[in-house]
Amino acid sequence: MSGAVPGRLSERCDEWSSGSERSVAWGCSEADERSLGGVQRPAVPGLRPAGAATAGDLPGGEEKLRRVADRRPPAVEPHPARPPGSSKVQPQPKEESIELRDIFSVKLKRRRLAGQEKGGTLLGITVFVCIRKGHKLKDNAIDFHNLSEDYCDIWLRQLKETLNGFPNRPVFQICVGGDGSVREVVHGLLLRAQMDAGKAMNGSLSPVRAPLPLGIIPAGTTNVLAYSLHGIRHSVTAALHIIMGNIQPVDACTFSTNDKLLWFGFSSRFGFGGCTLALGGKHRWMPSSQRRGDFAIIRTRANLKPESCDLSFLPISNHQLSYHHKKKNEDNLSSSECRDQWQHIQGQVLNVSIMAIPCLCSMAPRGLAPNTRLNDGTIALIIVRNTSRPEFVKHLKRYAKSFDFTFVETHLVKEVNLCPQNISPCGNDLYGHNGEVHSGLSEDVYPWNIDGNLLEASSEIHVRLHPELINLYGSNIDELEEAKAKCSCL
Incomplete structure (x- = not known):
């Protein structure tokens, strides 16, 4: 089996689906089954991108990983014959897709014994995707089963190269805390940027933008800036905005x-x-x-x-x-x-x-x-x-x-x-x-x-x-979806 990456991902998808005797049908992960309320999705054997995209096109983010239903393997026992006159039609499995830009991580899935830290039986690859529900972002794991080390290694390397090619996922800084902590970090970042640029610290300062974006994980008594960026006080949502590279320029004042x-x-x-x-x-x-x-x-x-x-x-x-x-x-x-x-x-x-x-x-x-x-x-x-x-x-x-x-x-x-x-x-x-x-x-x-x-x-x-003086991770929220709270002191 050649270790070279094929010129077209569609060829590799076809090889995954039909060329390996060790490939098995894909099933839902435990996270999928929980999100579907226990209803398991149709089993699919491989990955297929939309169209005939080449590997070089992947960093563009328009291609999709598609989970498509393939031929069912021959059943061990025959299905019971339907009564004459039955007009029941088997429903066609629904084709679903995942945007590559919604994937934030990928890893090999292995079965390990208790206490075993390395190695183990290869089961396939797992991709981690970000799902939006209103203002809240949730993470989900999708498993693609295949027992071939070569196939899984090729797909793992190809997906990692694609994810690393996405813009807006650079080096960043994170602040965990409330408005007071964020204020100190923002001031420090902007002050350091002015010092590096040789700016005079006076009232007529024309400041330069901070070079690194800042991610905010709300964990304080007041989290006004986090609410304005994320629309919700939810640490997972804040973390996923950072991982997905959702950068929002924000105005600041001197x-x-x-x-x-x-x-x-x-x-x-x-x-x-x-x-x-x-x-x-x-x-x-x-x-x-x-x-x-x-x-x-x-x-x-x-x-x-x-x-x-x-x-x-x-x-x-x-x-x-x-x-x-x-x-x-x-x-x-x-x-x-x-x-x-x-x-x-x-x-x-x-x-x-x-x-x-x-x-x-x-x-x-x-x-x-x-x-x-x-x-x-x-x-x-x-x-x-x-x-x-x-x-x-x-x-x-x-x-x-x-x-x-x-x-x-x-x-x-x-x-x-x-x-x-x-x-x-x-x-x-x-x-x-x-x-x-x-x-x-x-x-x-x-x-x-x-x-x-x-x-x-x-x-x-x-x-x-000073317009757009600093980049923060989040989005421009018009209104919160949460019910209005009241202040007991009034």
């Missing part, structure tokens, strides 16, 4: 003050959002993170006080254009035109949200900022002006539909400047009766919530959007 770069991030909150996070950090002794968060929200709501600030932003015109046109138009704006378009707001606000991603979560299936996407080149600026406490609580309870209030403003922007004017941020809740700061904040420092982590700033914060 946060700077006094022409000094502070941080890279995706979303931020000032006012209620920042004070809640600062108060939660003060009570880290509480046993449950959920309990600590609920307590911080209740306490901050009870001591709700507006923040006086000077807010300016650069809006994006032509909201009805597609984001590709929008980004192109914005890139062509001159600096003088940008200066003329700046808008200013001065007064008291309860909360300011600046979000470059939709921030999907179980409480807001469409996102806290449903008017933006992961890479549409826009920042959602949500301003909650001063109002009564009951009205503000209604706004919080509405989650994704929280914009139908007269005191709430929404804008699509690409730059924001926020300068606080208060003497004591967050009212007096973070201070003792003698003016002592319990949370570690000084009186001239204002808390910012950036991707779930506390950032302390004493002056104006400048936020700039």
Whole structure:
């Protein structure tokens, strides 16, 4: 038997199906039988690609591995004769196919004795495929039985070469954790990219893209970025997005003050959002993170006080254009035109949200900022002006539909400047009766919530959007399929 790979895979399929006396019919694996509820699929003996594709065409990803029903082997015992006049017709086995791009691994299948680590009786090859069900990705194993070492070795090498030829399956980095861990890793990746490129770390930085994609496995208290990328908090789905090479470019922001770069991030909150996070950090002794968060929200709501600030932003015109046109138009704006378009707001606000991603979560299936996407080149600026406490609580309870209030403003922007004017941020809740700061904040420092982590700033914060600055594994999710959860603290 020749060990050379045939010029056409169809010839090898025919040899597999009819040329080897040791080839046996393929049967469903245990995983297949479980997924089919115990109903076994028709036995098929080999693999056959769609059309007459050559081996060189495989990396294109359009060919399919097909499981086709072949002639049944002669039965050992004859079937009982049908009664005369019976018109029952045997159903034809259904042809099924697997996209090569849905295969993420292949290995030889062997039967080994207990305690045996190497060798064993060859049974065939097993391919591992990725199956999508809604937002959830599942893995499945399909067995192709053949006792020929030569046949299985040829197919194993050919499939591995094909899988290695697929793009978007390069070297990558993985972060296992919640929003806080992801924030640290993203900042480190982008900061290292700027250092390698010799960029000056100032407020006018034009950052370069991070060279390696980042995979995120959700495992934290809050997983907003993972929800926005995967549409579900499911570690297997996240892992399969990484394995399958589903890369999604994502916009990111730079946060700077006094022409000094502070941080890279995706979303931020000032006012209620920042004070809640600062108060939660003060009570880290509480046993449950959920309990600590609920307590911080209740306490901050009870001591709700507006923040006086000077807010300016650069809006994006032509909201009805597609984001590709929008980004192109914005890139062509001159600096003088940008200066003329700046808008200013001065007064008291309860909360300011600046979000470059939709921030999907179980409480807001469409996102806290449903008017933006992961890479549409826009920042959602949500301003909650001063109002009564009951009205503000209604706004919080509405989650994704929280914009139908007269005191709430929404804008699509690409730059924001926020300068606080208060003497004591967050009212007096973070201070003792003698003016002592319990949370570690000084009186001239204002808390910012950036991707779930506390950032302390004493002056104006400048936020700039940078389109598609980092590649993450996932897809652009419009809305979660899960039922909406509720916050018990409200």
